[in-house]
Amino acid sequence: MIRVRSYRSSCGELLLGDFQDRLCLCDWRYRRRREAVDRRLQRYLQADFEPGDSQLLQQTVAQLEQYFAGDRQVFSVPLRFAGSEFQQRVWQALVEIPYGERVSYLELAKRVGDANAVRAVAAANGANALSILVPCHRVVASDGALTGYAGGLRAKQYLLQLEQPIRQESLF
Structure with missing residues (x-):
């Protein structure tokens, strides 16, 4: 399961998703290729999306808030790439x-x-x-x-x- 929630940043709405305690999604909700990106994630991770929240997603939100406030330059949440x-x-x-x-x-x-x-x-x-x-x-x-x-x-x-x-x- 890919747990997904939204986050409204100061420059647009993002979708955040985690899979097995790693962030796999932090992407623009209204991007042109939204469905293609989502299908690729589901295919590579062999998982479906489910609305929800987690400690990792909350940590990601906190770090994004720090970034947008000018207080963070490097992110420390673990990432999961899903691609070739x-x-x-x-x-x-x-x-x-x-x-x-x-x-x-x-x-x-x-x-x-x-x-x-x-x-x-x-x-x-x-x-x-x-x-x-x-x-x-x-x-x-x-x-x-x-x-x-x-x-x-x-x-x-x-x-x-x-x-x-x-x-x-x-x-x-």
Whole structure:
């Protein structure tokens, strides 16, 4: 069973899900590919969705609240990826992008070992079911432009701005 609950963030509604004490879902409720992501999770985990709550989901909410308040840069909840080996390599590379940094799809492809796999990397990035915790919002076009995001470009821009340090001007 994948236990699922909703969470309303400051930039959109998310669905959270846990499976065997690991977070497997933190994704935008109203994304374009909602059903495809849900079917993939059910197929890989061989489990059905059931509304509910758990200590892990509550911990996830608490960490998301800290993140949105600017008090958390790294998440510590255990994650469960549900995808192909290639997708999992891409998602692991996403986790390794530091808070406040941005990389291009080309750079991400290089990090997973194949500079020619930009489109495949972009597709895996788009299939990420653990948004924010697996920070696909930190991936941008080579020219720095914001490109597609499951939560919408407004949410992507919001998250990137949230992660920018506040620069204080010297008083002297």
